[in-house]
Amino acid sequence: MRFNLLEIENPMSKDRTEISDIGEFGLIDLLNQKISIKNPSTLKGIGDDAAVIDAGEHVKVLTTDLLLEGVHFDLSYAPLQHVGFKAVAVNVSDIAAMNAIPKQITVSIALSNRFSVEAVEALYSGINAAATHYGIDVVGGDTTASRSGLLISITAIGEAKKEDIAYRSGAKLNDIICVTGDLGGALVGLQILEREKQVYLANPDMKPELEKYNYVTARQLKPDARMDIIHEFRDLGVVPTSMIDVSDGLASELFHIAKASSAGITIYEDKLPIDKQTYETAVELGLDPITCALNGGEDYELLFTIDQKDFAKLEKHPDIHFIGYISKPEEGKVMVTKSGTVVNLKAQGWKHF
Amino acid sequence: MRFNLLEIENPMSKDRTEISDIGEFGLIDLLNQKISIKNPSTLKGIGDDAAVIDAGEHVKVLTTDLLLEGVHFDLSYAPLQHVGFKAVAVNVSDIAAMNAIPKQITVSIALSNRFSVEAVEALYSGINAAATHYGIDVVGGDTTASRSGLLISITAIGEAKKEDIAYRSGAKLNDIICVTGDLGGALVGLQILEREKQVYLANPDMKPELEKYNYVTARQLKPDARMDIIHEFRDLGVVPTSMIDVSDGLASELFHIAKASSAGITIYEDKLPIDKQTYETAVELGLDPITCALNGGEDYELLFTIDQKDFAKLEKHPDIHFIGYISKPEEGKVMVTKSGTVVNLKAQGWKHF
Numbered sequence: 208m209r210f211n212l213l214e215i216e217n218p219m220s221k222d223r224t225e226i227s228d229i230g231e232f233g234l235i236d237l238l239n240q241k242i243s244i245k246n247p248s249t250l251k252g253i254g255d256d257a258a259v260i261d262a263g264e265h266v267k268v269l270t271t272d273l274l275l276e277g278v279h280f281d282l283s284y285a286p287l288q289h290v291g292f293k294a295v296a297v298n299v300s301d302i303a304a305m306n307a308i309p310k311q312i313t314v315s316i317a318l319s320n321r322f323s324v325e326a327v328e329a330l331y332s333g334i335n336a337a338a339t340h341y342g343i344d345v346v347g348g349d350t351t352a353s354r355s356g357l358l359i360s361i362t363a364i365g366e367a368k369k370e371d372i373a374y375r376s377g378a379k380l381n382d383i384i385c386v387t388g389d390l391g392g393a394l395v396g397l398q399i400l401e402r403e404k405q406v407y408l409a410n411p412d413m414k415p416e417l418e419k420y421n422y423v424t425a426r427q428l429k430p431d432a433r434m435d436i437i438h439e440f441r442d443l444g445v446v447p448t449s450m451i452d453v454s455d456g457l458a459s460e461l462f463h464i465a466k467a468s469s470a471g472i473t474i475y476e477d478k479l480p481i482d483k484q485t486y487e488t489a490v491e492l493g494l495d496p497i498t499c500a501l502n503g504g505e506d507y508e509l510l511f512t513i514d515q516k517d518f519a520k521l522e523k524h525p526d527i528h529f530i531g532y533i534s535k536p537e538e539g540k541v542m543v544t545k546s547g548t549v550v551n552l553k554a555q556g557w558k559h560f
Numbered sequence: 561m562r563f564n565l566l567e568i569e570n571p572m573s574k575d576r577t578e579i580s581d582i583g584e585f586g587l588i589d590l591l592n593q594k595i596s597i598k599n600p601s602t603l604k605g606i607g608d609d610a611a612v613i614d615a616g617e618h619v620k621v622l623t624t625d626l627l628l629e630g631v632h633f634d635l636s637y638a639p640l641q642h643v644g645f646k647a648v649a650v651n652v653s654d655i656a657a658m659n660a661i662p663k664q665i666t667v668s669i670a671l672s673n674r675f676s677v678e679a680v681e682a683l684y685s686g687i688n689a690a691a692t693h694y695g696i697d698v699v700g701g702d703t704t705a706s707r708s709g710l711l712i713s714i715t716a717i718g719e720a721k722k723e724d725i726a727y728r729s730g731a732k733l734n735d736i737i738c739v740t741g742d743l744g745g746a747l748v749g750l751q752i753l754e755r756e757k758q759v760y761l762a763n764p765d766m767k768p769e770l771e772k773y774n775y776v777t778a779r780q781l782k783p784d785a786r787m788d789i790i791h792e793f794r795d796l797g798v799v800p801t802s803m804i805d806v807s808d809g810l811a812s813e814l815f816h817i818a819k820a821s822s823a824g825i826t827i828y829e830d831k832l833p834i835d836k837q838t839y840e841t842a843v844e845l846g847l848d849p850i851t852c853a854l855n856g857g858e859d860y861e862l863l864f865t866i867d868q869k870d871f872a873k874l875e876k877h878p879d880i881h882f883i884g885y886i887s888k889p890e891e892g893k894v895m896v897t898k899s900g901t902v903v904n905l906k907a908q909g910w911k912h913f
Contacts, residue, residue, distance in 0.1 A: 224677040234677065235703055238684050242691075242698045246663050248719065249697040258699035260664055260717065263616025271666040271715055273702045278670075310599050311613060313624040315713055317631075324577040324587065331591050338595075344602040345595045346611035349626045350588055358706075360668055360713035362624055364613065366601065 254467070255375050256304035256451060257365070266372060268365045270301035276356035283407075284400045287326055289428045291333025292340075294359045297454065299341050299432035300507040302365035304452035306373035306437060311346045312338065315360040317353035330357075341434055371441075373450035373511065375467035382448050382512040384472065384531040385521065387433050389480040390457055391496060394503025395488045396420065396427030402492075422484040430507040436527070443520045447511035456502040460510045461540060462554040471538040472552065474531030477545050501542075502555045607820070608728050609657035609804055610718070619725060621718040623654035629709035636760075637753045640679055642781045644686025645693075647712045650807065652694050652785035653860040655718035657805035659726035659790060664699045665691065668713040670706035683710075694787055726803035726864065731821035735801050735865035735886040740786050740879055742833040743810055744849060747856025748841045749773065749780030755845075775837040783860040789880070796873045800864035809855040813863045814893060815907040821865075824891040825905065827884030830898050854895075855908045 226234055239253050250266060251259035257270035272294070276282060280290050295312060302309040314334055318327065338345050343363070403415035417424055432452075440446065449468055451460045457479075461472050479500045489496040512533055513521065521527050531542075540552045579587055597605050603619060604612035610623035625647070629635060633643050648665060655662040667687055671680065691698050696716070756768035770777060785805075793799065802821055804813045810832075814825045832853045842849040865886055866874065874880050884895075893905045 222678055226671075226673065226675065226677055226680070229677060231703060234680065237677070238680070238703075241684065241688055244697045244699075245695055246697050248663055249699055252697055252699040253701070258664065258666070260620075260699070262620065263618065265616065267613075267615065267620060267717075269664065269666060269700060269715075269717065271668050271700055271702055271713070273668040273670055273704050273711075273713060275670055275704060275706055277707050278705055310601055311611065311622065313611070313622060313715060315624050315626040317626055317628055317711070318579075320579065322579065324579055324582060324590070325575055327579070327587060327591070331594065335594055342598055344597045344599050344605055346597075346602055346605040346613070347622060347624055348606070349624055350584060350591075351626050351628060352631055353628055353711075354630050355708045358626075358670070358711060360624070360626060362622075362666060362715040364620075364622065 251374065256301040257307070259305070259372055265366050266369050268302055268305045268307045268367065268372070269362065270298055271360065271362040272297050272301070274359045276358065281400075281404070282357070283404055285428055287329040288333035288336070290359070291330040292337045292429055294361050295334055295337035295341070295343070296430050296432045297507060298361045298363035299337070299343070299434060300430075300452040300454065302363050303432050303434055303437050304373070304450050304509060305365065305367065306371050306440060306447060306450055307365035307367035308437065309341055309343050309363050309365040309434070311344050311364045313347040313362045314345055315349040317351045317358040319353050319355055319357070322357060341432065371446055373447045375449050375451050375464050378449040378464050378468035378470050378512040378533045379514070380470070380533055380535060382514055382533040383518055383529050384474060384510070384512055384533065385527050386453070386457065386480065386508055386510045386530055387436050387526055387528070388506065388508040389482040389485065390453065390506050390508065391489065391499030391503040392423045392426035392482055392485040393430065393505035394499050395485050395492065395494070396423035396425070397505075398492050398494070399488060400424060400427060420484070420488060422482060423488050427505065430505065432507055433509045436509055439524070445513065445517045445520055447513055450509060450511035453506045453508045453510050454504055456504045456555065457510065458501045458552045459554040461552060464510070464512065465536075465540050468533070469536055471534035471536045472531065472540040473534045473538065473543065474552070475543045478528060478530040480528045501552070604727065609654040610660070612658070612725055618719050619722050621655055621658045621660045621720065621725070622715065623651055624713065624715040625650050625654070627712045629711065634753075634757070635710070636757055638781055640682040641686035641689070643712070644683040645690045645782055647714050648687055648690035648694070648696070649783050649785045650860060651714045651716035652690070652696070652787060653783075653805040653807065655716050656785050656787055656790050657726070657803050657862060658718065658720065659724050659793060659800060659803055660718035660720035661790065662694055662696050662716050662718040662787070664697050664717045666700040666715045667698055668702040670704045670711040672706050672708055672710070675710060694785065724799055726800045728802050728804050728817050728820035731802040731817050731823045731865040731886045732867070733823070733886055733888060735867055736871055736882050737825070737827060737863070737865050737884040737886065738874065738880050739806070739810065739833065739861055739863045739883055740789050740881070741859065741861040742835040742838065743806065743859050743861065744842065744852030744856040745776045745779035745835055745838040746783065746858035747852050748838050748845065748847070749776035749778070750858075751845050751847070752841060753777055753780060773837070773841060775835060776841050780858065783858065785860055786862045789862055792877070798866065798870050798873055800866055803862060803864035806859045806861045806863050807857055809857045809908065810863065811854045811905045812907040814905060817863070817865065818889075818893050821886070822889055824887035824889045825884065825893040826887045826891065826896065827905070828896045831881060831883040833881040854905070
């Protein structure tokens with residue numbers, strides 16, 4: 208290509224299609240169509256929680272996330288330490304979702320002159336706390352000025368034996384669908400924080416009463432990637448047949464597994480794990496707790512499938528819930544309600560555009 | 561950590577130190593002090609062009625760069641294809657500077673609703689062209705909305721044999737200092753583009769005359785990482801004793817090598833490679849061409865040192881220039897001018913803060 212001013216003028220005006228017309232997933236699909244894989248060391252490119260790269264005896268898994276102030280976090284209620292911790296945790300969660308162990312991260316930040324050195328130190332204290340918590344090394348990054356706000360871009364590398372990697376595509380008929388922890392809390396916590404922010408903005412003298420919402424707000428502000436579960440899989444000799452982390456909501460993640468595995472999904476409403484505080488707060492807010500559990504994002508729990516032969520190994524686990532099974536693709540993606548009705552699941556992830 | 565509203569209020573107000581007070585390098589130094597390496601697979605963390613990670617027989621090298629509209633590029637003269645190509649090239653240049661071969665990248669973008677689908681496609685056509693040019697696979701990424709402008713975060717992974725990696729720290733006494741291509745062009749090109757932008761803003765009917773500046777503007781808008789040199793090193797059996805890419809300016813990069821290698825630097829003014837158009841345009845702009853060559857950034861050439869025994873292998877290379885030698889640390893970092901005067905070098909990199 209040669210420098211040519213004709214190319215430059217109004218690069219964003221002609222035959223304009225808005226990104227909102229095709230949506231974030233539509234845009235990603237469009238861009239991915241043009242990508243081809245050339246290197247034999249690329250075992251898995253786009254399309255899972257992380258890429259998989261050959262590294263001799265082991266494989267490396269690679270994932271990246273971008274967090275923007277005003278889009279992914281709000282510093283009026285999220286302390287910078289927590290933002291730093293969460294930025295690492297969401298990447299570790301993607302590594303966990305491949306059944307791999309995180310080893311290294313790079314951390315790039317862009318920030319405006321609104322931020323002081325002390326603010327950056329607070330952010331990094333959270334990043335370093337997470338690195339210590341997950342046993343990761345911070346090995347690189349980039350620091351730059353931005354015109355507005357704070358941006359954090361983290362890339363994480365993990366490691367696993369090739370045969371331990373859990374793709375989204377491995378779920379088989381009659382595998383048991385499992386989810387860790389509980390669901391919907393991060394969404395409900397976000398609603399509370401947004402509500403209390405409005406109260407505070409209307410009357411700065413009023414101290415928000417957040418104590419009774421401590422669990423749900425913590426789910427939103429400081430999620431913990433489920434590396435504990437990955438280490439237990441190793442100890443118990445379990446390799447999930449498929450796995451994904453719950454970042455966009457359970458229903459959306461179930462759709463990803465169904466699509467990648469060419470499978471049907473049957474889950475049971477009464478098996479969905481919902482914490483008492485999540486449930487009660489959802490009701491207080493006028494939200495349906497089941498909808499929160501199905502469509503709330505950012506719980507960073509693990510959704511996975513296991514072969515029935517592995518059920519006995521996990522059956523007594525206090526924090527793994529068996530919510531359904533893999534059915535034939537023609538049976539669709541359904542939920543059996545408490546009353547026994549079969550309803551179609553809808554994938555409604557977070558939309559940033 | 562527990563959610564606590566007291567931590568939240570005005571996280572950016574008390575005992576405030578401005579980032580501009582300590583500078584970008586000061587900030588990076590401060591943050592890096594708190595980082596410790598825990599994993600044996602981390603062979604090199606922060607402090608070189610890329611991190612080095614053990615991968616059995618080979619090592620993986622990892623680097624990341626963040627490019628922001630309004631800070632690193634200006635869409636009023638930089639076509640989106642070129643921005644995409646350059647975003648990949650600057651990362652490949654860091655991989656090259658480790659004497660490694662790039663294999664995979666992740667691409668994260670944040671963009672405001674000012675950008676159409678067609679604009680994103682133009683950006684990706686440049687990214688994909690670069691991926692093809694350098695033989696890299698795009699293996700992942702993240703796409704999100706931003707409140708203002710375009711941001712691109714790319715992470716690149718490369719591969720090399722452990723013994724082929726060229727760190728900044730390996731320069732030895734009497735090694736020959738070499739640089740590829742020519743210097744200062746990207747800075748001079750930027751000055752021209754900024755000047756023509758002002759002309760255009762003052763009178764949009766006037767077509768900027770850019771043809772006579774085609775080389776320097778291309779140096780700014782579409783740099784090419786010097787992978788050709790890395791492949792030639794392989795063919796010739798040369799491993800540089802140290803290497804870095806010229807992103808912040810020759811003098812700044814020489815300082816990095818001197819510091820990492822505990823070495824002195826002697827270079828010769830009359831050996832600095834400066835293109836005729838760069839020279840003439842600098843003079844036209846009232847800039848000293850030598851200062852442009854020493855302190856201009858973004859040339860993305862390779863600066864490296866070789867053992868004298870390897871000189872014969874590279875001596876006839878048309879695009880490698882021998883600009884000086886490694887001296888004792890107590891001899892300082894100096895340039896011998898055309899008149900024979902010895903002057904101290906000053907490292908004046910780009911400052912984004």
